[in-house]
Amino acid sequence: MTERLICGQVVTFPGDPFATAPTEAVQVDSAGAVLVRDGRIAGVGPAAALRAAHPRAAVEDMGPALILPGFVDAHVHYPQTAIIASWGKRLIDWLNTYTFPEEMRFADPAHAAETAARYFDLTLSEGTTTMCSFCTIHPESVEAFFAEALRRGQRVAGGKTCMDRNAPESLRDTAQSAHDDSKALLERWHGRGRISYAITPRFTPTSTPDQLEALGSLWADHPDCLMQTHLSEQVDEIAWVRDLHPDARDYLDTYEAHGILGPGALFGHAIHLEPREKDRLREAGAALIHCPTSNTFIGSGLFDMGGLRRDGHLVGLATDTGGGSSFSMLRTMAAAYEIGQLRGTPLHAAQLLWLATQGSARAMRMDDQIGALQAGLEADIIALDLASTPAIAQRAARAEDVWEQIFATIMMGDDRAVRAVWIAGDRRRG
Numbered sequence: 001m002t003e004r005l006i007c008g009q010v011v012t013f014p015g016d017p018f019a020t021a022p023t024e025a026v027q028v029d030s031a032g033a034v035l036v037r038d039g040r041i042a043g044v045g046p047a048a049a050l051r052a053a054h055p056r057a058a059v060e061d062m063g064p065a066l067i068l069p070g071f072v073d074a075h076v077h078y079p080q081t082a083i084i085a086s087w088g089k090r091l092i093d094w095l096n097t098y099t100f101p102e103e104m105r106f107a108d109p110a111h112a113a114e115t116a117a118r119y120f121d122l123t124l125s126e127g128t129t130t131m132c133s134f135c136t137i138h139p140e141s142v143e144a145f146f147a148e149a150l151r152r153g154q155r156v157a158g159g160k161t162c163m164d165r166n167a168p169e170s171l172r173d174t175a176q177s178a179h180d181d182s183k184a185l186l187e188r189w190h191g192r193g194r195i196s197y198a199i200t201p202r203f204t205p206t207s208t209p210d211q212l213e214a215l216g217s218l219w220a221d222h223p224d225c226l227m228q229t230h231l232s233e234q235v236d237e238i239a240w241v242r243d244l245h246p247d248a249r250d251y252l253d254t255y256e257a258h259g260i261l262g263p264g265a266l267f268g269h270a271i272h273l274e275p276r277e278k279d280r281l282r283e284a285g286a287a288l289i290h291c292p293t294s295n296t297f298i299g300s301g302l303f304d305m306g307g308l309r310r311d312g313h314l315v316g317l318a319t320d321t322g323g324g325s326s327f328s329m330l331r332t333m334a335a336a337y338e339i340g341q342l343r344g345t346p347l348h349a350a351q352l353l354w355l356a357t358q359g360s361a362r363a364m365r366m367d368d369q370i371g372a373l374q375a376g377l378e379a380d381i382i383a384l385d386l387a388s389t390p391a392i393a394q395r396a397a398r399a400e401d402v403w404e405q406i407f408a409t410i411m412m413g414d415d416r417a418v419r420a421v422w423i424a425g426d427r428r429r430g
């Protein structure tokens with residue numbers, strides 16, 4: 001039985017940094033260690049004590065690097081990897097001009113496999129160990145994503161994106177085929193390795209009520225799967241939903257009417273919410289996924305992190321690659337901070353780290369497996385260099401405490417800050 005001890009400045013989450021003082025809820029042990037055995041975390045504590053108790057463990061001393069759970073990206077579109085940072089369109093135009101043409105290419109399994117491998121390489125270098133991805137309407141795109149995750153031993157969720165209206169002919173399925181293809185995929189993949197299936201209607205404008213009904217009933221049959229979609233991202237989109245469904249109480253109602261609301265539902269963006277929608281989302285235990293680089297890049301609006309977390313909503317954090325302009329959860333935390341500032345809520349570095357790991361893991365209902373450095377959880381771990389560039393190093397040198405140092409890396413860091421990544425205890429980078 002091989003044991004390894006990863007030593008550094010170890011971050012743990014004794015509480016929720018939105019409910020109690022951030023630096024009490026999130027703690028940094030400057031001389032800490034994580035004991036890893038058989039792919040899981042076997043203990044967390046002071047390095048000296050763990051070294052003494054486990055003298056035969058292989059020690060990986062990361063010096064002053066920050067030891068964190070791997071980042072969890074709760075909303076991405078891996079098929080949009082190659083069209084990230086496409087200029088100048090708002091949501092519906094952006095979908096028609098860049099996204100749909102690229103998604104058509106995923107009918108080709110070779111293109112899907114190549115993109116999936118590239119996507120996992122890129123995100124590993126950013127320290128992201130788990131993500132929840134939309135695929136395309138093609139089952140081949142789901143096969144490629146899950147096969148690559150299985151090969152790498154990563155915990156992921158994903159699903160076939162379903163669309164049966166308002167999309168090009170070659171990207172449309174039907175209510176029945178969306179149900180049957182999703183069912184076949186979830187029966188084949190859900191629970192295999194570290195894989196979870198997420199039933200995935202793209203959003204109301206591209207799914208008929210019949211399709212939403214079929215997918216809602218599939219979810220009722222498989223309630224341990226996730227459900228992911230988009231909600232209230234742009235005002236034009238909301239107006240379109242109102243035109244399509246004049247009798248609905250609001251946008252959320254178009255999902256709720258078909259059983260697409262409950263624990264394990266992930267609603268991407270959720271920016272322009274009505275009071276009734278907020279109440280129902282909270283009562284139902286659904287998660288809202290904040291996609292800050294996307295929301296500024298596509299010009300969607302300012303998510304209300306302060307208000308929603310204060311009211312007890314479950315919130316995850318995500319890149320929304322490729323509507324989002326980055327693969328990096330550090331960059332995503334920086335954008336969340338900036339949006340918080342524009343809404344009068346300056347998020348603490350401890351809150352940002354928590355959202356990018358524990359917050360997203362809770363949203364994905366995976367916090368019993370990942371998202372914290374805690375005995376019993378899977379050993380998906382990263383080491384962050386807090387002085388990875390000259391600009392960051394000179395700022396960190398003036399920091400009065402570790403939180404000031406961490407904040408400089410959140411605001412200015414990139415893949416150069418990610419010194420090492422372990423997936424299920426196996427070192428993959430650094």
Ligand code: GUN
Nearest residue numbers: 077202203230294320323
């Ligand atoms: N709404 C429906 N589809 C998409 C998508 O692919 N990206 C974003 N940002 N919003 C969407």
Ligand code: ZN
Nearest residue numbers: 075230268320
């Ligand atoms: Zn999205």
